[in-house]
Every structure is written in C-alpha cells, then in structure tokens.
Amino acid sequence: MTPHRSMTINPGKWLLFAAFVLAWEYGVRLFEIPQFILPPPGMIASKVFRDLATGVILPDLQITLLEVLTGFVSGAIVGLAVGAAIALIPVVESWAYPYILALQTIPKVAIAPLIIIWFGYGIQSKILMAALISFFPILVNVIAGLKTADPRRLLLMRALKANGWQTFFKVRLPGMLPFYLAGLEVGIVFAVIGAIVAEFVGANSGLGSLIVKRQSAIDVVGVFSVLVYLSLMGLSLNAIVQWIGARFVFWARHENTQI
C-alpha cells in the first residue's frame, strides 16, 4: 500500500535510458534494418511531433480518452457499490461471489467480440469494455479493504456503543480508502487496455483503430507514434490517480505504524 516513487530523479536511470535509445538508433542503421520492421527512435520522435503539430492524432486521442475516463469512472463507482454489498451483506456474498469469481477467470479481452456485437461499433462498447476490465481490480480491493478493518478499532467502537452505520462510516469506510486507491491505480491502466482492445476488434475511431489503420498501410513509424501517445496517456492518468490518492489518503503511509 505504500506509494512508490517510480519517477525519482536518478541520473543512472536516465543514462541507461539514453544508452538504450542511442543503441537502438545506431543499431538499426548499422544492421540496415528496414524502416517497416523497426524504425529508429529519431524518426519515431519526429512522427510523434508531426502527429500533434498537424492535429492528425487529436480526434482519435480525444475519443479514446473519453472512452477510458467514462469507463474507468463507471468501473470505479460500480466496483465500490458491488464490493461494499459483497463485503457487508452476507447473503449477497454467498450468492454473488461465486459468479464474480467465475467471471474473473475469463480473460476479459476475450469478451470484446461479443460486446461489439451487442453494443455496436460506437463508443458505448468501448466504454463498457474499459469499465468491465477496470471493475475487477477495484472490486477485489474494496472487498479486501472493508473486510480487513482493524479489530482494535472495531473494539473501540463497540466500547463506545457505536451502531452499525457509525462503525461503517467512521471506521470501515475510511480504513478501506487506501485499498480503493490501490485498486483505482490498477484500474485506470486496465481501462486503457479495455478501450484499446475493443477498438481493435471493431471501431472507426480512437487510437486503437488508428493503430489498425496504420498497420494495414505498413506505417510502422505511425504505429510507434500511437504507442507513444498511448503510454503517455496511461502514465498521466495513473499519475493523476496517484496524486488524488496522496491528497485524500495522505495518512495511509503511516497505517502500518502502531497507533
């Protein structure tokens, strides 16, 4: 649960990265690897720049971002609600949990063709796919967070004669938040995967569909450019979720200390 500082300033890391890029650039030239197999990074960088400067990438970027965000927020809300119902209501747990476990064993990307058939080529099927994939890690974390309430805190609430609602809102819910945020951090990355997979299977717009179009034109540089935008999107969305987490669950870093 401890937030990791993945972006620490470490000159060694940057040197290694620079060495990797240089090796790629000159390796490609040295071994005369054709552009349509592996383009050099310099060429990819200029394509990334041109995609933005000409505005070619923007409509697709917007579509995918909309799908990811809408899907993620839906997954986060439904995950919280279903997780709370499973963790707190024993009847729901015994009836629903086996199905959820069964669903979890299915690779969600394999459902994408069905989702496209049912919900069409438009944005709805992508939102649903993003929501479905981000739902599970969020759900699992909500259940774990609500079930692992500190017994000492529950005893204190009992000593104070708190009722069930008070115990839920004052102990279980805040204690669950660090788990929820860990679920959201995974969920946002999963939502990107969900949207892209659904776009691969059937779409007219979005970054996933752009990859497919550029692939059929054997525009490998163009595919790499889209990959760069996708990874930038995933990184920044994840950073935003982490930032929100650090603001609202700032105390979680000290959770393991005896208080």
Add this chain to the structure above:
Amino acid sequence: MTASPELDAPAEYHLDVHEISKTFTSLDGETVKAISNVSFTVAQGEFLSILGPSGCGKSTLMMIIAGLIAPSSGRVLARGQGFNGVHPDFGIVFQDAVLFPWRTVQGNVELPGEINGMRPGARASRARDLLHLVKLDGFEGKYPHELSGGMQQRVAIARAMMLSPAMMLMDEPFGALDALTREEMNLELQRINLETGQTVIFITHSIPEAVFLSDRVLVMSGRPSTILETIAIDSDRPRSIDKMVSDKFGAYVSHMRHLMSRKDPA
C-alpha cells in the same frame, strides 16, 4: 500491609466484581481456565491497580469488567446494578492508543461525543478542554502520526474522558512506551486523576508503576488467575518520583515481587 477487600472498601462502593470466572475453549477442544473466582470492590474515587504477570488474564478481566466480554460465571455490578454491554460510566483506555490516522487529534478526541450525539459546538469545546488537561494545547490540528507514543496515549486518555465517565478502565496504557516516557506518563496520570477525582482501574505488569500510582493493588497469580493478595499503599497522593526510591516503597515492591515469583516461577 495486607487487608481483605471487604474490610478495606468503604460502605458506599462504586463497583462490585463478584466471583468472576472465565474459561476458554482452545482450538483443539481443550478448556483453559483463565480467571478463577475473582471478587473485589472498588470505592468511589479510588485508584486500584490489578498487577499480574504477562498472560495471566488480567486484560481479559478488564474486558469482562468493561462489559466487552461475558464471564463464564459471576457478575459485575456498577452502583449495585448489573448491566449489559459497556456501562456509560466507563471510559476505556487500551494498550495501544487506537487513534484513527485519518482524523486530527481534535477529531479523535471528539469521536465519543459524535457517536453519542453530542452537539458539535459542545463537543469541540469539551475536546479542547480535555486536550488542555492532558497538556496537548496547540496539537488540535495535528494527525496521530505526527505525535510521539506518549502524546498518542495522552490523546487516547482525553478521548476516554470525553463523555465525563465516573470510572476509567486502563489496560496497560503505558506498556509500549520507553522507561522515561512511562515515568513521565505516570506522573501525568496521577495529576489528571487527582484533578478529576475519577475512579480508576489500572491494569499493569509493572510493580513500581502499580505501587507508585495506586491506593490499592490487587496482586494476581498466573493462570488460572486469582487474587493472591490485596495491598493498600499507605502513602498520600500526589507522590513524587523520588518517593519511589524510599525504603517504604522498596518494601512494597519487594513484597509484591516475592508474591509474584513464588506463585509464578518464570
């Protein structure tokens, strides 16, 4: 030095612990007798320590008195009346401070008031008064992780006093603190106790701590836990730390140590 509780306690006592026994069934089906036939009374305004070796079941005894665990037999009367669950006269301090890390110091102290439906204005000013009493003025807006262990336990004491309980139940509240902080907290507890005049039941395994703080000490045996002896500490409170090295104090301490080591060879 020795007296039976009946002779010792005044006629109008506050709490009556009557023939409490507790038997547990362990996972392999064995029955373990943790507490055997414990009876004592606590007088109004008295500071009573329950002293026993680690694992002797004294925490269990406190939980039974608090109404958080049911005894196998026996009963606890407060002001002559039996009760279910936690008696509203009690304020409980646990071994760990058990503060909520997402609440400020002020918010933690206000918690019992919130649960009890106290008005926001009233509980805010009550919490500030209590934080003043435990000498934490200016720490209202801090979070628990910003405090030392001793300060956290002060917050827990203030929280336990939020609803003005007539009796404080304290389960080894300073057990996790280092020796110096512990001594300081003993002095603080004595000061707070003399200011408020609350009745206190204090669980500890530290002999000097029990002697220093208490009007009376119940010395418990190891499992099954029974009262070996009830010892009244004949010395006016407040007491200074210097008193702990006096001959009289030493005599109490060594007597209790002999009692505990004789019945519970380690």
